[in-house]
Amino acid sequence: MTALQETQQETGQETQQAASGLRPTWVSDARIASWLRWLPAADDAATLTATAPYDARPTVPVPCxxxxxxxxxxxxxxxxxxxxxxxxxxxxxxxxxxxxxxxxxxxxxxxxxxxxxxxxxxxxxxxxxxxxxxxxxxxxxxxxxxxxxxxxxxxxxxxxxxxxxxxxxxxxxxxxxxxxxxxxxxxxxxxxxxxxxxxxxxxxxxxxxxxxxxxxxxxxxxxxxxxxxxxxxxxxxxxxxxxxxxxxxxxxxxxxxxxxxxxxxxxxxxxxxxxxGGKNPLIVRADADLEVAARGTALAAFANTGQMCIHIERVIAHTDVYDDFREALLAATSSQKVAQTFDFGADVGSLASQAQLDKVGAHVADAVAKGATVLAGGRALPEIGPYVYAPTVLEDVNEEMDLCLGETFGPVIALYRATDDEDALRIANQGTAGLSASVFSKDLKGADALARRIRAGSVNINDGAAVAAGSVEAGMGxxxxxxxxxxxxxxxxxxxxxxxxxxxxxxGPVGPPPGQALEKFVAMGNKQLALLRKLRVR
Incomplete structure (x- = not known):
């Protein structure tokens, strides 16, 4: 029996096809009615019913x-x-x-x-x-x-x-x-x-x-x-x-x-x-701690099942460390626990809908058909849940592929090799998006200098996304x-x-006093301009 089936059995709720069996037990009809009262829709309004991702069954009708x-x-x-x-x-x-x-x-x-x-x-x-x-x-x-x-x-x-x-x-x-x-x-x-x-x-x-x-x-x-x-x-x-x-x-x-x-x-x-939208890059410099970079990449790429505007989709590693980083990244990816639970037992959950699953699958299939290599994942996991997709790492991605510069919005990353910082910067700044980015390096001064040249509203150093997004005193956009x-x-x-x-x-009104000639007022104004300039006012 799966964890979800156990949850359904424990709740004692109906699991019929007509409605989701995962409705939390405390979500009573009375509670739902107390929330729906905040909608200004008429009593006889048409309704929309969402689909619960964990079991692909309807949740509750909501008035339109x-x-x-x-x-x-x-x-x-x-x-x-x-x-x-x-x-x-x-x-x-x-x-x-x-x-x-x-x-x-x-x-x-x-x-x-x-x-x-x-x-x-x-x-x-x-x-x-x-x-x-x-x-x-x-x-x-x-x-x-x-x-x-x-x-x-x-x-x-x-x-x-x-x-x-x-x-x-x-x-x-x-x-x-x-x-x-x-x-x-x-x-x-x-x-x-x-x-x-x-x-x-x-x-x-x-x-x-x-x-x-x-x-x-x-x-x-x-x-x-x-x-x-x-x-x-x-x-x-x-x-x-x-x-x-x-x-x-x-x-x-x-x-x-x-x-x-x-x-x-x-x-x-x-x-x-x-x-x-974003197509956010992460740069691994030659001096980076590769284990830290791999862990940070996995967290930033697969958080929220990749359905995050600031999540990492492109990973650019210096050629000197590329092979070692790739192995560390694959290890970090394989360690991600994919599951559907209402506790803290999963690292990666479900995609939100069939539409998201279709888009992610289409991006990966297009990339593979055009020559990309799947290093990890690359497939749906229906044995876990109807919209679950495996954390995926691709290599050999090029601009002919939809996934290259188009936002995937799923647990998929493409791995690129860069010859130096300038090459990494060139790859990072490809495309027209510019939301978030990341640089991993032991040289904070050098990473800062590189960050200032990346076209992105936020750049994280030695973190994938959370440091900037969580800094609520700093702007995000x-x-x-x-x-x-x-x-x-x-x-x-x-x-x-x-x-x-x-x-x-x-x-009172600022201007020439009553009876004063305009010429005299203008002359006084010009003297004031000269004095203010001399005093360096403004």
Missing amino acids: CTPEDVAGAVTAARAAQPAWADLSVAARAEVVLRFHDLLVERQDEVMDLIQWEMGKARFHAWQEVLQVANIARHYAKQAASYLADHKVRGAVPGLTRVREVRVPRGVVGIISPWNYPFYLGVGDAIPALLAGNAVLGKADPQTPLTLLWARALMAEAGLPEHVWSIVAGPGAEIGEALVDHVDYVAFTGSTATGRIVAQRAAGRLIGASLEL GMGDSGLGRRHGGEGIRKFTESQTIAASLI
Whole structure:
């Protein structure tokens, strides 16, 4: 009997074909109803039902919102936002910190939901909890500082006072994907809320319950009802409606869809931040600790079953250490435990859907047909689960293959040989993506110099991805086709505000005094310019 069958037997739940038998026992019909109430859909709305990756059976029907529901939710959010913005940052932070504490206390619930809806290993589900908790604490403590008024010199120093202030945009729309349904859906909402906005979040059809659970928990923490609303339904229809009504949009997803979001936002002259696809490289320099590099590569490549925008897909090793590194990498790959469990017994879980399995399989098959060599994996593992794919390492990948520069978004890496740092840099900077990268080297100064020349929004040294992504005080985002804007850090909250200048004159209107000739005023102004230049003012 498999671990999943044991789980099903222990739960005593139905395992019939009509519904997933892996529904966590605590997910009662009453709990589901308490989450679905956060959707503004009508009682007789059409529904969408996701497929649970571990057994390829339906989860639960979720009502679909309509474009009219989206418009109504934005109207309600606009009505609720001023009262929320009138609260002090400290008062808003109290709500976020209560949410933090409830999250830490009940993290097993959301990890169960993430695994049930999306299929990742439990440790990777816990990483979402960790990231959201860190973001909540960071912005609750630092929001007031990030949003503080900034005094500047006025037009007439001493006689004018000028401040730059941050004001909320109004209603922020957040479109988050299925691969990190909790971190990306909630991690962007927290700074937007602390900045004084109302938020409208769009849940992905694969993982709606995770985001609805988070909204219910935030309500328990004290967030008013319409300050954060959730909509669900068909991606294109509901996503377009959201962009058409909000005042700013934060989107995480594919580059192709990101372009559509950007164009639609531009048509309304609203701002947008976009974290898009990546084809992230990892460079192993000649002086690297190969065991450390191999372990770091495996962690960064196969975390979240490779369904991570910042995961490593291309590995570039110096020719002097290539053979030894390859052996170390294959050993690290073979040590990955692939399983479907609701405990911490697996290193790699399932892909999220048949579509993901098909895409990963197609990329590998195309590469092999065109001459690539499979060093490890290279096949689905139906004996473990319906959407499980083996951690895979390929060699001899070239630009004729879809996998070379196209994002695979699965547990697959291609291994390349570089003659020196310049050659490694050339390979790393191929293509148009620029999200994340990594350099392994014992020479930190040399690695830093190389990192600055890689076209990527974040570069990790002696780590695959987690060091940069986990540093919530530093910005995270892409260059090139990998997006616009940053999450985390100061920019991650200030992007949800408008900059407003408030200037006050202590002497009334600035200009020539009544009765003074303009020529005399201009002459005095010119003398002032010369004096300020001499004093090196500005």
